[in-house]
Amino acid sequence: MTVYDQSEELKENLPTYLQQEYEAGGYEVIVVDESSTDSTPDVLKLFKNEYQQLYSTFLPKPDRKRFRRKLAFNIGAKAAKNEWLIITEIRNKPANTYILKAINEVLEDDADITLGYVTKKGIRLQPFSSINEVKDHVTRIERKLTIVREGKALNYFWGRYSFIIVKKEKLYDLLNFYEQKIPHRTLPGMRMKIIWKNMLRRSSTTLLVSS
Secondary structure, three states, X not given: OXXXXXXXXXXXXXXXXXXXXXXXXXXXXXXXXXXXXXXXXXXXXXXXXXXXXXXXXXXXXXXXXXXXXXXXXXXXXHHOOOOEEEEOOOOOOOOXXXXXXXXXXXXXXXXXXXXXXEOOOEEEEEEEOOHHHHHHHHHHHHOOOOOOOOOHHHHHHHOOOXXXXXXXXXXXXXXXXXXXXXXXXXXXXXXXXXXXXXXXXXXXXXXXXXX
């Protein structure tokens, strides 16, 4: 995950990431600080003293803000030791300490990428066999398009995912979508394509009850 001036969210949510009931040494939490101006570096330092699985690094302020997230995720990926990566945000607090184990038990090995949606009933996982299949989802989110009605019940149909599970070797292909410009005339078509695909694919997703 990448953070910027989110010291309070780190204090509240990071412990749940670090206390997952997973095999010893089986996972790591990597936080890339995008040159925060608050106490984020100090908070990360305190957590690192307590949790060996936490690794933190930072992204110097780049000259071109447009590539900021891609640079941050590249830095995080280089530090990662495992084959699979989960990209998320610190505001997405895990529902419990065994959610990572539950995800691992149902994750499809032949899927290059899986989108995760936090819903009222739990977490819905949507696997894709190739990176190209999620181009519309990822590009749409990274261009920060908004919808009139937002809510967890609608997020899945609109493609507004909460986290991404991706093979490390495929991450760089995924990040290439972050830089692509979208002609305004194509936006309605992209939105409708996402809705249509997700309506068809809903039956093939996996719902993990989180409470």
